[in-house]
Amino acid sequence: MRIKVWDLPTRVFHWTLFVAVTAAILTGLQGSSWMLWHERAGLLILGLLTFRLVWGFVGSTYARFAQFWPTPRKILAYLRGHWQGEGHNPLGALSVFALLLALLFQTGSGLFSNDDIAFEGPLRDLVSKATSNWLTGLHRQGLWVILALVSLHLLAALFYTLVRRNNLIRPMITGWKPAASEGSPAGSARGGSLWALLLALLIGALAVWVAAGGLLPAPPPPPGNLPTW
Numbered sequence: 001m002r003i004k005v006w007d008l009p010t011r012v013f014h015w016t017l018f019v020a021v022t023a024a025i026l027t028g029l030q031g032s033s034w035m036l037w038h039e040r041a042g043l044l045i046l047g048l049l050t051f052r053l054v055w056g057f058v059g060s061t062y063a064r065f066a067q068f069w070p071t072p073r074k075i076l077a078y079l080r081g082h083w084q085g086e087g088h089n090p091l092g093a094l095s096v097f098a099l100l101l102a103l104l105f106q107t108g109s110g111l112f113s114n115d116d117i118a119f120e121g122p123l124r125d126l127v128s129k130a131t132s133n134w135l136t137g138l139h140r141q142g143l144w145v146i147l148a149l150v151s152l153h154l155l156a157a158l159f160y161t162l163v164r165r166n167n168l169i170r171p172m173i174t175g176w177k178p179a180a181s182e183g184s185p186a187g188s189a190r191g192g193s194l195w196a197l198l199l200a201l202l203i204g205a206l207a208v209w210v211a212a213g214g215l216l217p218a219p220p221p222p223p224g225n226l227p228t229w
Contacts, residue, residue, distance in 0.1 A: 001179045004188035005086050005171050007060040009197055013052055014172055020044045021103070021150065025143065035119040039110070043122075043208050046107040049100060051204035058199060060192035062087030070094050084180055092168075095156065099149045106146060109139040111211055122213040 006014075024041035027034040056065040068085075070093040077083040078090040088096055111123040113136040124132055160166045171177035 002176050003086065003179050004175050005062050005177050006175045007063060007189055007192050008175065009051075009055060009192065009200070010059065010063045011172055011175060013048055013055070017045065017048050017052075017103075020048060021146070025146070028143070031115070035115065039119075039122065042107050042110045043212055045103060046111075046211050047204040047208040049104055049107065050207035051200045052100065054200040054203050055192070055196075058192070058196035060189040062189050063192065068093045068096075070097070086177075086180055092156065095149070095153055099146075099153060102142065102145050102149055106139060106142045107211075109135040109142065112136075113139050122211060123216075125216070 020041050024038055024045060027038035027041060055063055061067060068088040068090075070090040074083060074090040075094075083090060111121045112127050112132050114120045114124055114129075114132050115136070121132075127135070157168045160168050167177070
């Protein structure tokens, strides 16, 4: 028996985030003129994360945080081989939340960062130069945390797919997977209405607008050339 486990918005979020994070890493390592695209990728990531946070409360069954929140009891049951369920298993849920938190910090710190040359984050002027330098240092070090968590995420997916014969990649493409067991009480995902989707998209877009400096006063116009008499 097959069940629908991942809704379309969750799948689009997942793969768009993968592309955006890859783009942010590559453009950030290039630096120089690529920093404008690095900033754009970071804003896209922030919008995606905001969307996912909202979708974690109003989305369909297995996309909701309450469904896969990794409580100590669930983790212990999983380690003992007694856990049964659909969607993220407890250890996978820990990985998901760790990656979401790390990306939120990375995008947040990037908004206030600078490169001491030509680039400044869109909210750099809201903090002192010392604070900006401190956040810039954390932002650079955060790259290694992101790389480690993404690598762990990919290795775990490959391990479950190739060794445990539990394909975690195909359901994130098609949305469907075999039920954990015959007669399992878990059914296909429900919920995640169009209005919920529009709400999540609207809040995500609003977060990007604010992060890009939408609430900041417009900079003064450059002084024009004064006529000479």
